[in-house]
Amino acid sequence: MNIGDVAARSGLPAKTIRYYEDIGLISPDRSANGYRSFREKDLHKLAFLARARALGFSIEECRALLHLYEDESRASAEVKEIAVHHLEQIERKIADLREMHDTLATLVDACAGDQRPDCPILQTLGNETPGRG
Amino acid sequence: MNIGDVAARSGLPAKTIRYYEDIGLISPDRSANGYRSFREKDLHKLAFLARARALGFSIEECRALLHLYEDESRASAEVKEIAVHHLEQIERKIADLREMHDTLATLVDACAGDQRPDCPILQTLGNETPGRG
DNA sequence: ATAGGGCTTCCAGTCACGGGAAGGTCAAGA
DNA sequence: TCTTGACCTTCCCGTGACTGGAAGCCCTAT
Numbered sequence: 074m075n076i077g078d079v080a081a082r083s084g085l086p087a088k089t090i091r092y093y094e095d096i097g098l099i100s101p102d103r104s105a106n107g108y109r110s111f112r113e114k115d116l117h118k119l120a121f122l123a124r125a126r127a128l129g130f131s132i133e134e135c136r137a138l139l140h141l142y143e144d145e146s147r148a149s150a151e152v153k154e155i156a157v158h159h160l161e162q163i164e165r166k167i168a169d170l171r172e173m174h175d176t177l178a179t180l181v182d183a184c185a186g187d188q189r190p191d192c193p194i195l196q197t198l199g200n201e202t203p204g205r206g
Numbered sequence: 207m208n209i210g211d212v213a214a215r216s217g218l219p220a221k222t223i224r225y226y227e228d229i230g231l232i233s234p235d236r237s238a239n240g241y242r243s244f245r246e247k248d249l250h251k252l253a254f255l256a257r258a259r260a261l262g263f264s265i266e267e268c269r270a271l272l273h274l275y276e277d278e279s280r281a282s283a284e285v286k287e288i289a290v291h292h293l294e295q296i297e298r299k300i301a302d303l304r305e306m307h308d309t310l311a312t313l314v315d316a317c318a319g320d321q322r323p324d325c326p327i328l329q330t331l332g333n334e335t336p337g338r339g
Numbered sequence: 340a341t342a343g344g345g346c347t348t349c350c351a352g353t354c355a356c357g358g359g360a361a362g363g364t365c366a367a368g369a
Numbered sequence: 370t371c372t373t374g375a376c377c378t379t380c381c382c383g384t385g386a387c388t389g390g391a392a393g394c395c396c397t398a399t
Contacts, residue, residue, distance in 0.1 A: 153327065
């Protein structure tokens with residue numbers, strides 16, 4: 074398979090696949106003409122990576138997960154540790170975003186959004202006391 | 207005020223303040239010795255930027271908000287438009303993260319996390335059918 | 340005179356790619 | 370046979386919003 078085929082079948086852009094080779098996540102063979110030549114095993118790895126990335130794992134976490142995937146004697150505890158850590162990161166991010174969201178939603182609600190200059194959003198950002206015109 | 211003072215009073219690192227000058231968000235004066243010399247107005251701007259950044263606005267959104275803040279004849283509708291757009295981005299991000307979270311939480315729950323190699327997390331990433339033994 | 344802390348500029352690195360240039364390769368059609 | 374066009378290659382730059390670090394100037398205190 075050439076890179077275009079694996080790109081289509083894995084859903085990853087060709088650029089991304091080349092990048093993954095650059096950083097050592099995959100090592101496809103080369104044809105006589107210099108083209109990358111992918112086997113089913115490479116495709117399988119790329120699909121694994123695509124799913125792990127879709128769950129938000131960093132590249133280095135993906136690398137670790139891939140190693141564990143290929144290590145038949147792994148302990149599931151190692152996998153779980155990575156996943157739990159990532160889950161906590163996600164939860165922290167959601168909490169941060171929720172706080173931003175709530176603050177901003179309150180400000181948006183308070184803003185008339187008309188042609189007048191009075192704006193509680195700007196007043197709050199400028200640390201002014203919002204008051205009546 | 208030198209940069210160290212504004213850094214302490216705005217809560218922004220000196221590096222960040224220099225960066226904001228680089229990209230034209232602020233234009234502090236210079237003392238005879240070449241040091242940046244900040245006025246209260248600059249400090250106020252930096253505090254504005256710090257709050258806007260804390261709400262997740264991008265630098266370019268911050269630039270627009272700052273312009274509106276300084277434009278006495280603005281329409282609050284312009285501010286609100288930026289804020290609403292950002293709010294929608296936040297909501298989309300939260301939804302994405304929540305989906306990752308739920309999928310990952312299910313997998314983590316299903317993983318024993320012991321010394322055995324069986325792992326539903328890896329099986330799912332590898333697109334295998336999780337089964338018994 | 341020297342030590343230290345603060346200030347300056349500039350360059351490189353982060354993360355995970357994406358865009359685009361310059362050029363080699365291959366199959367199909369005129 | 371030649372050409373067209375799609376595909377592939379490498380290489381380098383740009384993204385966002387900084388952060389780290391080097392090399393060197395400035396200022397104050399001892």
